[in-house]
Amino acid sequence: MTAPLLEVTGVGKRFGRLTVLDDVSLSVAPGEAFGIVGPNGAGKSTLLNVVNGVLSPDAGTVRLDGADVTRSGAAARCRAGIGRSYQVPRPFGGMTVFENALVAASFGTGARGRAAAEGAWRALETAGLTGVADTPAGALRLLDRKRLELARALATGPRLVLLDEIAGGLTEAEVPALVETVRDLGRQGVAVVWIEHVVHALVAVVTRLMCLTYGRVLAVGEPRAVLADPQVVEVYLGSTIGTDDPVVEGTP
Numbered sequence: 001m002t003a004p005l006l007e008v009t010g011v012g013k014r015f016g017r018l019t020v021l022d023d024v025s026l027s028v029a030p031g032e033a034f035g036i037v038g039p040n041g042a043g044k045s046t047l048l049n050v051v052n053g054v055l056s057p058d059a060g061t062v063r064l065d066g067a068d069v070t071r072s073g074a075a076a077r078c079r080a081g082i083g084r085s086y087q088v089p090r091p092f093g094g095m096t097v098f099e100n101a102l103v104a105a106s107f108g109t110g111a112r113g114r115a116a117a118e119g120a121w122r123a124l125e126t127a128g129l130t131g132v133a134d135t136p137a138g139a140l141r142l143l144d145r146k147r148l149e150l151a152r153a154l155a156t157g158p159r160l161v162l163l164d165e166i167a168g169g170l171t172e173a174e175v176p177a178l179v180e181t182v183r184d185l186g187r188q189g190v191a192v193v194w195i196e197h198v199v200h201a202l203v204a205v206v207t208r209l210m211c212l213t214y215g216r217v218l219a220v221g222e223p224r225a226v227l228a229d230p231q232v233v234e235v236y237l238g239s240t241i242g243t244d245d246p247v248v249e250g251t252p
């Protein structure tokens with residue numbers, strides 16, 4: 001069996017008296033796409049924040065390629081190969097799309113000059129943004145802002161990319177192209193952990209799926225089996241929605 005790239009073991013996180021993550025474990029192989037679903041407030045984004053070092057867990061460990069990174073900060077983890085996109089895109093609005101990717105490439109890889117520019121351009125190619133490279137990021141439509149989130153994460157040269165609801169707010173017609181882009185990452189050997197309420201987009205890409213609820217792992221395994229789990233249906237999908245439906249949205 002391949003050694004895991006990411007190994008999260010027994011992670012706990014509290015905000016004051018609120019337990020947001022409770023004994024959460026998961027592992028992701030190199031190049032694997034792993035999905036996370038769960039109701040709003042389940043702790044999904046907090047889990048990504050613990051993985052990329054924005055937050056420190058109160059319990060448990062995070063290992064990247066066997067190395068314990070639990071106490072390293074976000075910048076160190078980015079340079080170690082963990083890229084992250086955020087639920088709400090926050091590009092530098094006054095900079096062009098290319099400049100945004102360039103900043104990420106310089107920060108994440110330490111590259112300068114031509115090497116940084118080439119890294120930035122490759123990220124724009126993967127994200128499908130070369131056609132708007134000179135557009136100010138603040139002028140992008142939503143799909144391209146989501147793509148820029150992805151490009152900025154990719155420009156840091158990650159081995160693992162954490163995606164937080166990149167399909168949220170897109171039209172149904174826009175989702176397949178984004179799915180294809182995420183699938184491409186696996187082909188390039190980049191592992192993905194993807195939180196998404198647009199469940200059909202996730203199922204099209206991920207090989208394993210986890211359902212979190214109240215900060216605990218309710219189910220994990222083959223995506224369709226997880227979505228058919230009666231407990232997952234009850235707490236997340238709702239009893240009236242079938243997993244064969246083309247669009248399966250999580251309950252708010």
Ligand SMILES: Nc1ncnc2c1ncn2[C@@H]1O[C@H](COP(=O)(O)OP(=O)(O)OP(=O)(O)O)[C@@H](O)[C@H]1O
Binds near residue numbers: 041043045
């Ligand atoms: N910095 C913080 N301080 C206090 N409480 C927080 C903080 N960040 C998150 N929370 C709380 O932790 C819980 C989990 O939040 P989190 O954003 O991880 O959930 P989520 O599963 O990602 O939800 P969503 O699907 O709505 O994005 C929520 O109750 C949230 O209000």
